[in-house]
Amino acid sequence: MAKILRVNMTDRTVKYEDVPEKYRLMGGRWLTSSIIADEVDPTCHPLGPNNKVVFAPGIVTGTNAPTSGRISVGGKSPLTGGIKESNAGTGFSQIIARLGIKAIVVEGYPQDGGWWGLHITKDGAEFFPADEYTGKGLYEVYPQLFERFGKKVGITSIGIAGERLYANSGVCFNDIDNRPSRYSGRGGLGAVMGSKHLKFIVADGQGAHGVELANKGLFNSGRKMLTKALKSHDITKPGGGLNTYGTAILVNIINEAGGLPTRNFREGRFEGAAKTSGEAMAELCKTRGGVGRMGHPCHPGCIIQCSNVIPNPDGSELVSVIEYETTWAFGANCGIDDLDVIGKLTWMANDYGMDTIEAGGTIAVAMEAGLAEFGDGKRAIELMEEIGKGTPLGHILGQGAATTGKVFGVVRVPGVKGQNMPAYEPRAIKGIGMTYAISTMGADHTSGYTIAPEILGVSGKVDQFDKNKAELVRNFQYSTAFIDSSGHCLFIAFAILDIAEGFEGLIEECNGLLGVEWTAEDIMNIGKEIINKERNFNKAAGLTKADDRLPEFMKYEKLPPHNVVWDVPDETLDAVFED
Numbered sequence: 001m002a003k004i005l006r007v008n009m010t011d012r013t014v015k016y017e018d019v020p021e022k023y024r025l026m027g028g029r030w031l032t033s034s035i036i037a038d039e040v041d042p043t044c045h046p047l048g049p050n051n052k053v054v055f056a057p058g059i060v061t062g063t064n065a066p067t068s069g070r071i072s073v074g075g076k077s078p079l080t081g082g083i084k085e086s087n088a089g090t091g092f093s094q095i096i097a098r099l100g101i102k103a104i105v106v107e108g109y110p111q112d113g114g115w116w117g118l119h120i121t122k123d124g125a126e127f128f129p130a131d132e133y134t135g136k137g138l139y140e141v142y143p144q145l146f147e148r149f150g151k152k153v154g155i156t157s158i159g160i161a162g163e164r165l166y167a168n169s170g171v172c173f174n175d176i177d178n179r180p181s182r183y184s185g186r187g188g189l190g191a192v193m194g195s196k197h198l199k200f201i202v203a204d205g206q207g208a209h210g211v212e213l214a215n216k217g218l219f220n221s222g223r224k225m226l227t228k229a230l231k232s233h234d235i236t237k238p239g240g241g242l243n244t245y246g247t248a249i250l251v252n253i254i255n256e257a258g259g260l261p262t263r264n265f266r267e268g269r270f271e272g273a274a275k276t277s278g279e280a281m282a283e284l285c286k287t288r289g290g291v292g293r294m295g296h297p298c299h300p301g302c303i304i305q306c307s308n309v310i311p312n313p314d315g316s317e318l319v320s321v322i323e324y325e326t327t328w329a330f331g332a333n334c335g336i337d338d339l340d341v342i343g344k345l346t347w348m349a350n351d352y353g354m355d356t357i358e359a360g361g362t363i364a365v366a367m368e369a370g371l372a373e374f375g376d377g378k379r380a381i382e383l384m385e386e387i388g389k390g391t392p393l394g395h396i397l398g399q400g401a402a403t404t405g406k407v408f409g410v411v412r413v414p415g416v417k418g419q420n421m422p423a424y425e426p427r428a429i430k431g432i433g434m435t436y437a438i439s440t441m442g443a444d445h446t447s448g449y450t451i452a453p454e455i456l457g458v459s460g461k462v463d464q465f466d467k468n469k470a471e472l473v474r475n476f477q478y479s480t481a482f483i484d485s486s487g488h489c490l491f492i493a494f495a496i497l498d499i500a501e502g503f504e505g506l507i508e509e510c511n512g513l514l515g516v517e518w519t520a521e522d523i524m525n526i527g528k529e530i531i532n533k534e535r536n537f538n539k540a541a542g543l544t545k546a547d548d549r550l551p552e553f554m555k556y557e558k559l560p561p562h563n564v565v566w567d568v569p570d571e572t573l574d575a576v577f578e579d
């Protein structure tokens, strides 16, 4: 029987609890958001004793369902002041699930100054002192931990950004090659973990019982249908778009659409786009050789494999992974067109334990403030070093783009609820702008990836400038909340939106594992339940409709090349969830 592992940092005790009936069918985001809504006072200070961090593998995580090694991390966000779920792909999630752990709830507050790790095996969980690993980069300490605990463990951790309680700190997980490179990056949950002085969780799956299947035949039938869909869709299949060029295949596509935010959201096209694209990364891997590789999985069992390993000129490893959001954040958004510089900045963010989207957005706002020229890669690296060293300027930058903008009097700060926007210009792509505005998470493209129909033509093409997208935005948010709960990577959405058997396969997998009879309608209702819980939490935390808005400058600054402003009426935004 699966258990909830409750970790109390006040008295450093652990307890395995039976899973309450109300949580029995839940996983991933459904479970993290439900526990946070049930157990955390929405008005609490995010870094105080009453906040919690919850880790939950998805419903089918730990099985051989394709591309299903996701873990959700939840808590009250120090960046947005609202509820947060941020998920990552990692073998850590699969180990936790196979150990029969449905969720890890970290609570309480340390009574002394030390730092701690938690070592989980099939026999239980024990704390170990972690002070010797603090104040150092994660690229230095991860190999030490794998040496100590064995190469097959999974590790989640915070870096120095989390130790210093920076609001742009992420929660780091190991990738398939044990790098500290997969992040539940958004929303500053690393700082919440840091406030509890929990530096690591190490999970050892040796002898684990595995995940129980209520109806193995049904589960396998669903798994096969979903696998077939993923292997046949142009975006997700082996040799398809994501596999060949990674997520950064989007750079040229979004640039062409005039929606690639450039130089802190001043323009929608970047002259250096091609040099920072997935195609350019693939070319680097080819010409430099060495360890360079596209088509890399972030965890065992991913068949899409959109990750990459980018080589230095001598073929040694520069960094893994440069995602679309990352090459954009440090690239177009900072006016930088050099993949070696972008790779270095990405490595630094991984090493410090930071969200690359927020870090790039912060440097862009710092450039806006005159701390560097747009396009100055050397100076961008120096600004990141300030964060690493923890200088007074580094402390400001570490708190993210909104704080940096306030300190330096910048008006053009492109965020929602204090979280910097990702790599799609809302003035040029209205549906994603609506998603940014009303998401419970702050500006977040993964809350409802309407780019699929608006730009990529997945599930039918819609006009990127059309403002009547309330239904589209609502349905994407509901269905995404379910995918985030299933344990699958959000990228299965391309295949299940276009191929009906793929969607049926997803439902059958869940039904087979849980012994239920969910329908497509149930899936949407679960998504709706999750969003409603999150919205209620945010309301109780003090967020209002005024927080469901894009920054004012987007209403009066025309965005080239289409020369468009943000013109979706507030009433349309408010109507999205008024059903």
Ligand code: SF4
Residues within 6 Å of the ligand: 067, 069, 089, 296, 297, 298, 299, 302, 303, 304, 305, 306, 307, 489, 490, 491
């Ligand atoms: S598709 Fe990419 S991000 Fe998703 S699980 Fe696979 S490698 Fe990770």
